[in-house]
Amino acid sequence: MAGIPAFFIDIHALCSRETLYYDLDMKEILFRNERISALGLGTIGFWSGANAGLEACIRRAMDCYGINVFDTAEMYGDGLCETALGRLIKDMDRSSLFLVDKILPENAIPGYFERSLDRSLERLGVDEIDLYLLHWREDAELSFVVDKMHEAMKQGKIRHWGVSNFDVNDLNDLFEAGGRDCFCNQIFCCLYERGAELDLIPFMKEHDILPMAYSSLGSGYAAHPDIRKNERIMKALKPHDVTPEAVMLRMNTELDMVSLFGTSSVNHLDDNLRKIDDEVYAKLKEIFDREYPQPPHPVPLAKI
Numbered sequence: 232m233a234g235i236p237a238f239f240i241d242i243h244a245l246c247s248r249e250t251l252y253y254d255l256d257m258k259e260i261l262f263r264n265e266r267i268s269a270l271g272l273g274t275i276g277f278w279s280g281a282n283a284g285l286e287a288c289i290r291r292a293m294d295c296y297g298i299n300v301f302d303t304a305e306m307y308g309d310g311l312c313e314t315a316l317g318r319l320i321k322d323m324d325r326s327s328l329f330l331v332d333k334i335l336p337e338n339a340i341p342g343y344f345e346r347s348l349d350r351s352l353e354r355l356g357v358d359e360i361d362l363y364l365l366h367w368r369e370d371a372e373l374s375f376v377v378d379k380m381h382e383a384m385k386q387g388k389i390r391h392w393g394v395s396n397f398d399v400n401d402l403n404d405l406f407e408a409g410g411r412d413c414f415c416n417q418i419f420c421c422l423y424e425r426g427a428e429l430d431l432i433p434f435m436k437e438h439d440i441l442p443m444a445y446s447s448l449g450s451g452y453a454a455h456p457d458i459r460k461n462e463r464i465m466k467a468l469k470p471h472d473v474t475p476e477a478v479m480l481r482m483n484t485e486l487d488m489v490s491l492f493g494t495s496s497v498n499h500l501d502d503n504l505r506k507i508d509d510e511v512y513a514k515l516k517e518i519f520d521r522e523y524p525q526p527p528h529p530v531p532l533a534k535i
């Protein structure tokens with residue numbers, strides 16, 4: 232065993248079928264002939280230097296929980312996270328991964344789009360990205376973006392394309408610009424910001440766009456304090472040995488969307504994915520809904 236890092240041994244020793252949270256029928260979303268796990272892991276942690284922990288979590292998420300969605304972006308550490316993810320997946324079965332990457336709006340312009348995409352492919356060490364997103368709208372020329380996404384699909388550099396941080400009006404503009412085949416819109420949607428449940432998510436479903444939530448645990452959202460400071464919530468959870476994060480993730484997945492979260496701790500990963508008894512979940516959800524209700528009417532999409 233000498234020379235093998237401790238975290239690597241732990242993953243395999245800890246990995247057992249009993250720890251599976253989702254049964255196999257529930258864990259995947261079938262969308263346009265793709266099988267996508269309902270939960271995915273973000274890679275921002277590579278940027279903050281949590282490499283060993285995040286690597287362990289990604290391996291464990293795949294091996295023990297059947298998670299296949301891993302999200303990155305050229306923006307994260309200026310390519311550092313793409314490179315770290317690429318190193319990790321180098322020897323993995325490519326068909327068992329659904330890789331999501333994003334281009335910055337400032338690079339989605341003539342002369343730069345291809346360069347950005349090619350650099351991302353190179354950093355990831357793959358021939359094709361499964362889902363390539365415009366990171367946010369800003370003043371991107373949508374018809375240009377749509378044309379370039381279609382071209383990249385024809386060239387076999389990406390399998391699907393989409394957008395991120397688009398509200399209903401932005402999606403309508405995207406459709407006008409020729410983007411009706413948009414695969415996915417990645418949005419901030421979590422217990423603290425539930426406006427999208429009222430209008431944007433139903434709109435996406437109606438238009439055959441996969442909703443994907445980012446920061447599903449609300450981290451980095453300065454507008455809201457940490458849920459662990461909510462005494463009523465923590466008191467309700469205590470008898471059930473359930474973490475608030477596990478309930479937050481389950482609430483998101485019950486909206487039939489893919490939910491991305493981040494962790495660099497295998498203990499947190501296991502806590503977050505622990506099975507919650509259905510009756511217990513129903514009781515807890517009632518309390519969570521009371522403490523963090525949907526807004527009474529649609530509100531503009533929040534962004535981090």
Ligand SMILES: NC(=O)c1ccc[n+]([C@@H]2O[C@H](COP(=O)([O-])OP(=O)(O)OC[C@H]3O[C@@H](n4cnc5c(N)ncnc54)[C@H](OP(=O)(O)O)[C@@H]3O)[C@@H](O)[C@H]2O)c1
Binds near residue numbers: 272450493
């Ligand atoms: N499209 C966009 O504009 C956009 C914007 C932001 C993020 N994203 C994507 O979404 C991914 C996930 O978002 P995120 O990482 O910002 O936020 P998140 O999932 O809301 O939260 C991650 C944080 O929660 C902590 N955490 C996780 N489980 C925990 C537990 N059981 N107990 C206590 N703390 C726990 C993690 O710390 P530990 O490491 O200690 O567990 C980490 O600090 C990103 O990596 C990125 O890929 C996309």
